[in-house]
Amino acid sequence: MSGTAAGVDARLPIRSDLDLVWVRQHVRQAAAAVGFGLVEQTKLVTAASELARNTLVYGGGGEVATERVQDGRGTHGLRLTFTDRGPGIPDLEQALSDGYTSGDGLGLGLGGARRLVHEFAIDSAPGSGTTVTVTSWADRPPRPREELR
């Protein structure tokens, strides 16, 4: 495991339920360090929790990289990249729709996580694993509804 508990730029393994706890705590600390308010912290941590669990349950384990980013206007943000080498997602549109699950969850994880962050990107194909990248910015209102597909 590289990085430190309080570090912003780090790479954490996701291999067990205990790792999920660690990921949540790390993301909360990193978000606080970047300057997120309590609501944005909670939203990002919840999104991270959903995506990390997907990585564990559907991707068969993987890792998350956290990185501090800055936009052109000097706003700080936090980018999380979840990577697994699992079976991949055959139908992204379906996977992102609320209520759809290939397991026994509520089917809100992926779509819910997308609504909880400012930027969301997913890259997946059957057999080649899945990479989900999310970014949230401190001091920026939630993205407008029409951006949602």
Add this chain to the structure above:
Amino acid sequence: MPEHDTAARNAQNPTPTEEVGAFLSRRREQIAQRWADEPLFRAVFTVSRDEAVEAGRAIADALAQVAGSGRVEDTDGSGFTPVREQLAMTAASRARAGLTTAQISREVDALRVPAVDLLVADLPQASSEHVRECATTLTALMGTLRLVVMETSLTEGQALIDRQQVQLLEVATPVIRLWDGIVAVPLIGTLDSARSQVVMETLLESVVDQQARFAILDITGVPTVDSLVAQHLMKTVAAVRLMGAECVVSGIRPAIAQTIVHLGLDLPVVTRSSLADALAYALHRLGADIVSVTPGGAGPR
């Protein structure tokens, strides 16, 4: 000492292991004195140097005994038994000071150099090949010591984790009777599958025991409510309903409320922001409203 006898018997032609064992016993005092000046001992025994020397003597004795047994690479050797506790304490002390396992390992390895120096100086008459063999043996023996230190510190760490896991289960979930027919569970920490199962069982049992009409699930102490936590909550709520009681989820903080909305979660259950509100709701439904005493009547007498 037995090593001495062995060494004496083979005085003409001792094996490297016997030679090293005899050397460790013979030069015990010098070795301990040199070790007391090494970073590992200086950092651990801060009160007095005598203490460090004493610890060094104990380790030298242990190594001499292991060499005497002839198995210099056996980390389970009985020779290490008397010093295991001391080694564990030493490693734990360095770990507390913030050193990584690798750094501690290097500090233990640093003890090898003065010991080998003394060994070489102690064998002026021996052939260079014999000296080399003895030095190799001593190096192997010090490597074993290093492994023993790592092993004891890992065992310590595992024991600590085991104790903490047992502690965590004890923290689990008390079910509190708030009023006749009203029970509450303050949920704290991570609500994973195993813990939510424990919560559901204890809650359902107490609904029966207390003949409760209302069960309040307070999530003030749950830092993250994601879809899995919500799913566990809803399963508990459904089970409580099947028992004929009504559930109230309380302790929903503003940040959690916003998150739940964005996540798209629908909580088909009565919710309240605080435990007090939830209790007032349940009391009201039981027909036991809390009312203010008429003005002037509640003053101190």
